[in-house]
Structure formats: structure tokens, C-alpha cells
Amino acid sequence: MSAGRRRRPWALATFTWLYVAWSLVPVLIAVQFSFNDGRSRTTWQGASFRWYWGDPFASVANDPSLRLALTNSLTLGLFTLLVATPLGTALALGLTRWRGRASRASNSLMLLPLATPEIVLGSALFIVFSELYTVVPLGRSAQLIGHVTFSMSYVVVIVRARLLSIGSEYETAARDLGASRTQALRTVLLPLLAPAVFAAAMIVFAASMDDFVVSSFLSTDASSVTVPIKLYSGVRTSPTPALNALATLLLLGSVLSAVLAWLVLRRLRRDQTDQLAQLGVTDV
Amino acid sequence: MSRASRGPRLWPALSLPGTVWLIAFFAVPFYAVAAIAFGLTDPLFRSPIPVWNPLQWQFDHLLGALQRSLSGDLRPVFVRTFVYVGAALALCIAIGYPVAYYVARLAGRRRGLLLALILAPWWINYLTRMLAWVNLLQPDGYVNRVLQSTPFVSQPVDWLGGNPYTVVVALAYGYLPFFIVPLFATLDRIDGRLLEASRDLGIGTVGTFWHVTLPLSRQGLLTASAITLLPMFGDYYTNTLVSGSPSTTMVGNQIEFYLLQTQQKGIGAALVLILSALLMVLMAYYLVQTQRASREAA
Numbered sequence: 146m147s148a149g150r151r152r153r154p155w156a157l158a159t160f161t162w163l164y165v166a167w168s169l170v171p172v173l174i175a176v177q178f179s180f181n182d183g184r185s186r187t188t189w190q191g192a193s194f195r196w197y198w199g200d201p202f203a204s205v206a207n208d209p210s211l212r213l214a215l216t217n218s219l220t221l222g223l224f225t226l227l228v229a230t231p232l233g234t235a236l237a238l239g240l241t242r243w244r245g246r247a248s249r250a251s252n253s254l255m256l257l258p259l260a261t262p263e264i265v266l267g268s269a270l271f272i273v274f275s276e277l278y279t280v281v282p283l284g285r286s287a288q289l290i291g292h293v294t295f296s297m298s299y300v301v302v303i304v305r306a307r308l309l310s311i312g313s314e315y316e317t318a319a320r321d322l323g324a325s326r327t328q329a330l331r332t333v334l335l336p337l338l339a340p341a342v343f344a345a346a347m348i349v350f351a352a353s354m355d356d357f358v359v360s361s362f363l364s365t366d367a368s369s370v371t372v373p374i375k376l377y378s379g380v381r382t383s384p385t386p387a388l389n390a391l392a393t394l395l396l397l398g399s400v401l402s403a404v405l406a407w408l409v410l411r412r413l414r415r416d417q418t419d420q421l422a423q424l425g426v427t428d429v
Numbered sequence: 430m431s432r433a434s435r436g437p438r439l440w441p442a443l444s445l446p447g448t449v450w451l452i453a454f455f456a457v458p459f460y461a462v463a464a465i466a467f468g469l470t471d472p473l474f475r476s477p478i479p480v481w482n483p484l485q486w487q488f489d490h491l492l493g494a495l496q497r498s499l500s501g502d503l504r505p506v507f508v509r510t511f512v513y514v515g516a517a518l519a520l521c522i523a524i525g526y527p528v529a530y531y532v533a534r535l536a537g538r539r540r541g542l543l544l545a546l547i548l549a550p551w552w553i554n555y556l557t558r559m560l561a562w563v564n565l566l567q568p569d570g571y572v573n574r575v576l577q578s579t580p581f582v583s584q585p586v587d588w589l590g591g592n593p594y595t596v597v598v599a600l601a602y603g604y605l606p607f608f609i610v611p612l613f614a615t616l617d618r619i620d621g622r623l624l625e626a627s628r629d630l631g632i633g634t635v636g637t638f639w640h641v642t643l644p645l646s647r648q649g650l651l652t653a654s655a656i657t658l659l660p661m662f663g664d665y666y667t668n669t670l671v672s673g674s675p676s677t678t679m680v681g682n683q684i685e686f687y688l689l690q691t692q693q694k695g696i697g698a699a700l701v702l703i704l705s706a707l708l709m710v711l712m713a714y715y716l717v718q719t720q721r722a723s724r725e726a727a
Binding site for chain 2: 154157158160161164165167168169171172174175178186187188232233235236238239240242243247248251254255257258260262263264265266268269270271272273276277290291293294297301326327330351354355357358362372373376377380381388389392395396399400403
């Protein structure tokens with residue numbers, strides 16, 4: 146416990162805070178400029194909501210292409226969530242309880258998308274939809290399929306972690322009390338899994354809204370432009386802060402889904418502890 | 430009776446939809462890449478003709494792409510990709526290691542706050558973070574204004590017109606959050622008593638870092654590098670956003686160009702295969718190292 150050992154590492158502390166500032170302040174400035182009253186993205190001219198809804202032509206609310214990008218991103222995120230969450234939850238349940246060679250093969254197949262770079266997956270999906278699955282046109286339906294493909298594995302990983310921590314005791318107890326496998330699944334396992342499933346759904350929604358590469362490879366024309374695609378194409382060309390407003394709304398969406406996941410997770414966990422406590426179980 | 434017969438089939442049945450989905454929309458697409466890369470070109474329209482039977486595969490596209498990558502016009506693109514990604518990784522280590530180390534071991538009561546701030550960029554869209562920098566680096570942006578207020582710079586610096594330094598720093602900026610977090614997790618798990626013991630034995634703070642902390646965080650460094658290298662090698666959007674100039678083109682840009690902007694999809698598909706092979710070598714190295722580390726630990 147010499148004085149030298151206890152000395153506060155000022156240099157490292159300063160370095161770390163400088164890094165944090167470097168990583169976040171530019172984004173805060175970009176958010177600030179979304180409220181700029183002038184047309185500039187570099188010179189501050191007073192605050193207003195002009196680029197959100199005030200401007201009759203170029204604001205997010207009034208420019209049809211910006212509005213379309215926003216609705217496309219939200220619908221894509223929502224539909225991806227609705228398809229990927231049940232598919233992933235079922236796969237997690239199956240892979241955890243089912244043993245055998247086929248199960249192991251399916252497990253490896255599920256893990257591969259997590260280690261595949263986006264450009265490789267995007268290229269592969271683009272080629273398969275333009276050469277083989279020509280019944281599905283490139284555009285919004287192909288984008289939905291692509292998003293489900295990369296986000297299903299997130300659901301499996303999250304739900305499976307919860308399944309393993311729950312163990313099989315509750316299910317066995319329900320079966321001993323006369324429930325069928327399906328009944329045990331519906332009345333015992335699924336309610337216990339609910340918080341993890343919800344958190345996974347929120348992460349899927351955020352990941353889908355966040356995706357640029359897969360969406361972009363599978364987008365053909367203006368009808369399937371999402372917010373990230375709009376940001377990409379507009380950064381160097383679009384001269385107004387409406388783009389910053391669009392980016393700010395995207396940020397708001399991600400933060401909201403994160404907070405929602407956290408709140409519901411906490412709430413459900415508390416309710417569950419209460420219910421189990423009534424049954425005399427104290428430790429989940 | 431129904432219970433016994435239905436039971437064992439429930440779990441495979443639950444796995445079926447997801448597995449079928451992954452076969453149809455993950456495995457088959459990769460086969461389609463091979464079918465195009467090893468396929469033919471329509472002599473009239475120059476459009477690609479996929480060949481689905483592996484016995485009839487042609488290797489013209491792949492050999493052409495390989496030849497151009499090793500000694501032709503694509504060679505500078507590959508060299509540039511390696512140089513940029515290597516430099517960006519070096520920056521990630523130089524910036525990310527001290528930050529992860531400080532937050533994991535020395536931050537004290539600020540630790541929770543710092544951890545939240547370090548995780549915050551994960552929730553901010555990558556393109557938004559790039560957009561923020563493009564605004565700052567404009568000729569009349571804040572960066573140039575600050576620089577011009579100093580006596581050393583009189584003209585605004587052209588950051589966004591094909592400047593390789595901008596591309597490397599932008600790559601590092603983009604992927605640092607994903608580098609820091611796995612490294613933080615490893616440094617956080619190091620047993621503080623080991624470090625104390627080492628210092629009590631008299632090798633000092635610096636010696637302890639070199640002989641104890643750094644070797645113990647090797648696996649975290651490897652994981653963090655793998656997590657950032659995989660996307661960086663295929664990145665094309667960072668480059669387009671902060672440079673857009675042919676003088677900084679990387680492999681990802683060429684894949685995007687050949688697949689989406691030309692009819693020569695065969696070359697694009699062959700480049701995807703070459704990039705995938707390269708990344709698989711990287712992943713294999715990572716997996717072998719990880720296995721060796723866990724064997725040594727056991």
C-alpha cells in the first residue's frame with residue numbers, strides 16, 4: 146500500500162475521457178444540427194423544428210422520400226421482429242432439448258450467420274434472389290427475408306441462455322403433475338421465457354433498423370429505401386439538416402427499444418419472482 | 430400413450446422451421462455465389478449464367494479474379510485493403526487497450542458511468558456516426574475552422590476528397606467500440622490478487638503490466654481483433670462516405686461495384702469467394718489459438 150501504488154493514473158484517466166468525448170461529441174453535434182434553423186449542416190443559425198416538420202417541402206414530415214424511408218425502416222423492423230422471434234424461440238427450444246447429429250448440424254448452421262461478414266451475406270442474398278428465387282422480387286420482401294436470416298441467431302442465443310439457466314426442473318414437475326409435453330411448454334416454460342423472448346424481440350427490431358449492408362444489396366429502387374440507405378446516399382449530396390433529423394429519429398428508435406427491453410425485463414423478472422414466491426419457490 | 434409417441438417428436442418439430450429457413454436463405458445463397466463464380470457468361474448480353482451442377486463448373490471467373498488480384502489491376506486494391514485494415518487495427522489497439530484497461534481496472538466509482546458511455550456507440554447507427562464526422566470534416570466544418578484559427582493552417586484541409594488518413598481513422602473510429610468491449614471483459618476478469626502478488630514480488634507497475642496483465646489479456650486482444658477485422662475487411666461504406674475516390678478503393682468497394690453496378694457478377698462472386706477464403710484463414714487461426722489457450726488453462 147505504498148503511496149506510489151495508490152497514485153491516481155491521471156494520464157490514463159485523461160486519455161479515456163478524451164476517447165469518450167471523441168466517440169460521442171460528433172454525434173451530439175450532428176443531433177444539435179438537426180435542430181438548425183438554417184440550411185447549413187456546418188454553421189449554427191438558431192434552433193427550430195424546421196427539418197422535422199416546419200419546412201413545407203424538405204422536412205422529414207413533408208419530404209415524401211424521407212417519410213418513406215422512415216416508414217420502410219419501421220415496417221421492416223416490425224415484420225422482422227414478428228417472423229424472427231417465433232422462429233428463433235422455437236429453434237432455441239428445439240436445439241436445447243433435442244439431442245442427436247441432426248441437432249448438432251442445425252446448431253452449427255445457426256451459429257454461422259453470427260460469424261459471416263455483412264458484405265458476404267449481402268452478396269449471397271443478392272445473388273440468390275436475382276438468380277434462383279426469382280419469385281421473390283428484390284425489394285422489401287427480399288429485405289425482410291434477409292433481415293430475418295441474420296437476426297434469428299440473436300434470438301436463439303439470447304433465449305437459449307435463459308433456457309439453460311432455467312433448467313428442466315419446472316418442466317419435469319409439471320409433467321409429473323400430469324401435464325403433457327405441449328401443456329408443460331405452454332403453461333410453464335413459455336411464461337418463464339417471456340422476458341428473454343421480449344428482450345430478443347427488441348434487439349431484433351434495433352438490429353433490423355440499424356442494418357445497412359443487407360438492406361442496400363437487396364434494394365432495387367426508391368420504394369425500398371430505408372433510413373440507413375437514405376443516410377448513405379445523402380451524406381455527400383443532400384445539403385440540408387433534414388438528414389440529421391432523420392439520423393436523430395433513428396437514434397431515438399434504437400434508444401427507445403433498448404429502454405423498453407430493459408424496463409419490461411425488469412418488470413417481468415420482478416413479477417415472476419413474486420409468483421414463484423407465492424408457490425414457495427425462492428430461487429430461479 | 431399419445432404423450433410417449435408425441436413427446437420425442439416435439440423438439441425436432443420445433444427446430445424444423447428455423448432450420449429450413451437457414452438452409453433456404455443462408456446455405457443455398459452461398460451455393461448460389463459458387464454457381465455464379467463458377468458459371469458462364471452469356472456471349473451476347475454479357476450477363477452471368479449460373480451453373481448449378483458442380484461437375485460442370487468453370488473456373489474462368491475465379492482464375493481471372495485471382496490473376497488480377499495477384500498481379501493485375503486488383504493487386505493495389507488488395508494491398509491497400511491490408512494496409513488500411515492493418516493500420517486501423519493498430520489504432521484500435523493503441524487507443525482501445527488503454528481505455529479498456531482504465532475502465533476495467535482503475536476507474537473506481539466512475540466505472541459504471543464510463544462503461545455506459547463506452548457502450549453508447551453500440552446503440553448509435555454506424556452511418557449516423559460517419560455522417561457526424563462528414564459534417565465536421567467539411568471544408569467549412571468545425572475541424573477546419575479550429576485548424577484555421579491556429580497559425581499553422583491557412584487553407585481548409587481537404588479531408589473528404591480521397592485522403593487515406595481519413596479512411597484509416599474513420600475505420601478505427603467506426604469499429605473501436607466493438608474492439609473495446611470484449612477486451613474490457615477479459616481485463617475485467619483478471620484476478621487482482623495476481624497483480625498484487627506480482628507487485629509485492631517487486632517487479633513494479635510497468636513490469637507487472639508486461640509480464641502479467643498483457644499475457645493474461647492476450648485472448649481478449651485476439652477476440653477483439655477478430656471481431657473488428659471481419660467487418661473491416663468487407664467494409665465499403667466507410668470508404669465511400671469519407672473518401673469516395675478511386676485512389677482509396679478497397680476490396681469491399683470492388684465487390685459492391687461488380688455485383689451491383691455492372692453485369693460482371695461472375696467477377697464479383699469470385700471476389701466474394703476470395704474474401705471469404707481469406708477471412709476463413711483468419712477465423713481458423715483465431716479458433717486454433719483459442720483452443721490452445723483453453724487447453725493451457727485446463
